[in-house]
Amino acid sequence: MTIDRRKFLTRSSVAGVAAAGLASPAIAQSQPEVRWRLTSGFPNNLDTIYGGAVVMADALKAITGGKFQIQVFQAGELVPGPQAIDAVQNNTVEIAHTCGYYFTGKNPTFAIGSAVPFGLNSRLQNAWLYHGGGNEAYDDFLSAYNIIGKPGGNSGAQMGGWYRREINSVADLSGIKMRIAGVAGEVMSRLGVVPQQLPGGDIYPALERGTIDAAEWVGPYDDERLGFYQIAPYYYYPAFWEGGLTIHFFINQQQYAALPDEYKAALDTACKAANLNMQALYDVKNKNAIRSLVGKGAQLRPLPADVMQAAYKATFELYEEYSERYPEWAKIYPDWKKFRDEGLEWFRVAEYTYDSYVFGAQAAGQ
Template identity: 55%
Template sequence: MKRRAFLQAATVGAASSAIAAPAIAQSNPEIRWRLTSAFPKSLDTLFGGGETLAKLVSEATDGKFQIQPFAPGEIVGAPQALDAIAGGTVEMGHTCSYYYVGKDPTFAIGTTLPFGLNSRQTNAWLYHGGGNALLNEFYAKHNVYALPAGNTGVQMGGWFRKEIKTVQDLQGLKMRIAGLAGQIMGKLGVVPQQIAGGDLYPSLERGTIDAAEWVAPYDDEKLGLNKVAPYYYYPGFWEGGPAIHFYINLQKWNELPKTYQAALQAAAGYVNVDTQAKYDARNPAALRSLIGAGAQLRPFSQEIMDAAYKAANEVYDETSAKNADFKKLYDSYKAFRGEEYLWFQVAEYAFDTFMIRARARG
C-alpha cells in the first residue's frame, strides 16, 4: 500500500467509508501551523523528522493542513521550545522531553533515564504500557500534548581526550552531559557541562572540556570530534532508547478536527519508525569511517558501569521521595523495564549473542 493511501485511510476511518472523499476534503478547514525543531538542519535524520511529518500531513489532508518546520533560532532556541509551544507562540515542536528537566525532573522520563528502556521497550511502554498516557497527563500541566516521534537507539558514551578506566579517572573530568545523566555522573566525580553541539569541537580542542557525549556515529562524524578527542566510549548507558516527541499546544490539539488529529498521529507514527531505521542503516558505515580515521573504540569498564548504575538508582530514589509526578511515572517505567528484560533475556539477548559470536567466527 502506498504511504499516501495508507495515511488517507487512517484519517478517514472505516466509519466514514460511505462518504465521498472530495466531500470530506471540502468540509475540512485550511490550517497553517508552525513547528519549531530542537535540531539543527545539519542533523538531517532528526530535523528531517519534522519535514517528513509536514509532508505526510499535507498529503493526507489534500493540502488543507500545512505545517512549516523551523530550525532552532529561526523562531526560538531549542531551550525555549516548550515555553513557545505552551504559550502559543508556535503550535507545535519537535524536541526531546529531557531538555526541560530544569523545570521538572519528570521531563527526563519522556525521553529516557540512564539504565532505562531500550528503544523497542520504550515504544512498547509508550504505546501499550500506558507510558504516553501518563506522560500526557503530566504534560497537560504544562499545556502541551505529545506524540512519540522517533528514537536514536542506544547512543554512544562519547568522546574523551584521555582513556577512562576507573571511577578514579572520572574525578574532576569536565564533560558535556546534561539532565539527570549529569547528576548521576556528578556523583562519580564528573563536572557536568551544558554546551551546544556546535560548540563541542572548539571546547574539546581548547581543553575547556575533557569529554563530550553527542549521539552516535552518523551524527558524531559530522562534528569531527574524533580529531580532538580520540577515545570513543560505549555504551551510552544514559541513553539506551531515547524517545523524541512532537509537542503540540494543548488547546490547538483539542481544536483540530478528528481527521486532522488522526493525520498527525499516523504521520508521527511513521516518523517514529523511520528515524531509528535511518540511524540503524547509517551508523555502521559511519563507525567504520571513524575508526578508519583514527578513533579509538573503548568500552566503559565494569567498575564504571556498576558505579554509575548504583548512582542512578540513588538519584531516582531521591527524586521520587520529593516529586510525586516523577514517582508516578518512574514506578510505571521501572516495573515495565523489569518485565521487558525478563522477556528479552530469553529471546532477544540469546539470539543477538549467538549472531554476534557467529559473525566474529566468520
C-alpha cells in the same frame, strides 16, 4: 423504445466522473486550512534527527491533501532550543520536536518519557509509550505545561561519548568537564564529572577551545558529521543513559484540541511514521559511520566495568530521591520500573540469547 447501449454507458460514465469531480472538492472543502509552525531542538545539518520533523510534516501534508501543513524551523530560527517547551506552552509556536530530558531543570519527570540512565531500549520504549500506559502517563504530567507529547523518533542505543584521554576507572572521571544533558548529567556528577549542557552546534567549538574535555551526542553518523574525532580520539560505549532515546513532538493542548478528528488521526499517523523512520535511518547510517570513524583514527573503548557499576548504583539511588522530592516522578516511576523489569526478563529469554549467539558467530568469522 430502443436504447443505444454504447451511448448510454458513455453518458453514464461521464456523469459518474462529473459527480465524483463535484463530490471530491466538496469533501475537501469541508476541512479547514491549518498552518502550524514547528521549532526543532536541532540544527538542520543533523539531517536524521532534525529530519524527523520534516518526515512528519511531509507525511501530514500528503495525508491531508495539503490542507494541514507544518513549517519546520531549525533550533534558533524562531526560538533557542532550550526554550522550545516554553514556546509551545505559550503558543508562540504550535509544536516542537525535541528531547524531553533537555528540560529536566524544570522537573526531572520530563526525562522519563524520552530516556533515563539504565532505562528502556528502543523496542521497550515504544512498547511502554504506545501500549504500556507510558504516553498517557507522560501526557498527564505534561498537561501542567499546557502540552501533549507524541513519540517522533528514536536513536537506538547511543554511544558513551568522546574523551580527550582514556578512562580506565571511575577515578579517571574526576574533574572531567563533559557535555552531557539531563538526568545523565546528575548521575555522572556523582561519579566526579562536571556536566555541561550544550546544544549540538556548540559542542565542537567547546571541545576545540578546551572548555570541555569530553562530549556525548548521539552516535557514529551524527558524531562524525560534527567532527568530534578530530579533537577527542577516545570513543566510548555504551551510553548507559540512552538505551533508546525517544524524541517527542510536543504540541500545544488548545491547538491540538481545536483540530478536527480527521486531522488528529492524520497527525498521529505522521508522528508514528517519523518515529519508525528515524531509527531505521540511524541503523543504516551508523553501521557505515562507525567503520569510517575507526578508519579515521577513532579509538573505540568500552566503558570500564567499575564505571558502569558505580553509575548503576548512583542511578537507582537518584531515582529514589526523585520519588521523595517530585510527586510527578513518583506517580510514573513505579509503573515504569515494573514495566522495565518485566520487559528485560522477557528480552533475556529470546532477544538476548539470539543476539548473543549471532554476534559471537559473526565475530568468530562464521
